[in-house]
Amino acid sequence: MESKQVEPNPYAKNCGSRQVIDRIGDRWSVLIVLTLADGVKRYSELAQRIEGVSQKMLTQTLRGLERDGLVTRTPHATVPPRVDYALTDLGRSLLGLVSGLEAWATSHLGDVEAARARYDAREGRHGSAA
Amino acid sequence: MESKQVEPNPYAKNCGSRQVIDRIGDRWSVLIVLTLADGVKRYSELAQRIEGVSQKMLTQTLRGLERDGLVTRTPHATVPPRVDYALTDLGRSLLGLVSGLEAWATSHLGDVEAARARYDAREGRHGSAA
Numbered sequence: 001m002e003s004k005q006v007e008p009n010p011y012a013k014n015c016g017s018r019q020v021i022d023r024i025g026d027r028w029s030v031l032i033v034l035t036l037a038d039g040v041k042r043y044s045e046l047a048q049r050i051e052g053v054s055q056k057m058l059t060q061t062l063r064g065l066e067r068d069g070l071v072t073r074t075p076h077a078t079v080p081p082r083v084d085y086a087l088t089d090l091g092r093s094l095l096g097l098v099s100g101l102e103a104w105a106t107s108h109l110g111d112v113e114a115a116r117a118r119y120d121a122r123e124g125r126h127g128s129a130a
Numbered sequence: 131m132e133s134k135q136v137e138p139n140p141y142a143k144n145c146g147s148r149q150v151i152d153r154i155g156d157r158w159s160v161l162i163v164l165t166l167a168d169g170v171k172r173y174s175e176l177a178q179r180i181e182g183v184s185q186k187m188l189t190q191t192l193r194g195l196e197r198d199g200l201v202t203r204t205p206h207a208t209v210p211p212r213v214d215y216a217l218t219d220l221g222r223s224l225l226g227l228v229s230g231l232e233a234w235a236t237s238h239l240g241d242v243e244a245a246r247a248r249y250d251a252r253e254g255r256h257g258s259a260a
Contacts, residue, residue: 008236013182018157020235025155052143069245105150106138115199
């Protein structure tokens with residue numbers, strides 16, 4: 001109601017775009033969106049593909065993605081019950097970006113780990129022991 | 131030492147690339163990297179540009195970016211002391227991605243907020259009141 005439509009600006013304190021950046025840049029969101037890239041998946045398929053994700057984090061991330069309009073959730077009244085997840089058009093519009101995040105992370109992991117080792121060696125020498 | 135070099139794979143439970151995704155997709159990392167895109171900045175300039183970031187989060191994120199080899203930190207022995215931050219080549223290689231994240235977040239904020247309003251109206255009607 002009182003939303004004066006100013007341009008979204010993530011440098012501004014209360015702009016909702018900051019939260020959107022966190023949503024789409026989060027590891028679980030990235031892996032879920034990428035897993036759904038090739039079509040509908042059941043909850044159990046997502047849990048299996050994304051190793052080590054807790055049920056809590058998977059459920060919570062899926063709910064957030066659904067609420068943000070990126071994923072649809074379709075429960076089926078089967079026995080046992082089945083829940084399907086799929087990308088919406090909005091979610092699909094993220095594919096290039098999240099593929100880019102995954103590609104950067106995997107191709108530069110070695111650089112990042114080498115930098116960390118150098119930093120830790122340096123800070124260990126100079127830094128406080130606290 | 132005992133790092134058998136397997137291909138980084140963020141779907142695997144203990145792969146460090148998951149942490150790298152979180153690092154580069156985090157709101158503060160994105161805003162810092164973008165702010166440094168046009169050159170060296172002082173700590174105080176970053177704090178001013180990125181409205182509402184706490185000193186704790188800014189310091190912590192800068193330290194993480196430095197440790198991961200994305201940003202350099204250069205203290206100057208002036209009075210008052212001055213600390214400059216700049217992107218490394220590795221940090222610069224992120225610019226396309228983080229610009230993309232920012233652009234998606236700002237251009238789709240309206241869609242995301244509309245989806246949330248629909249979700250909340252629906253869940254409020256059907257959902258548990260708990």
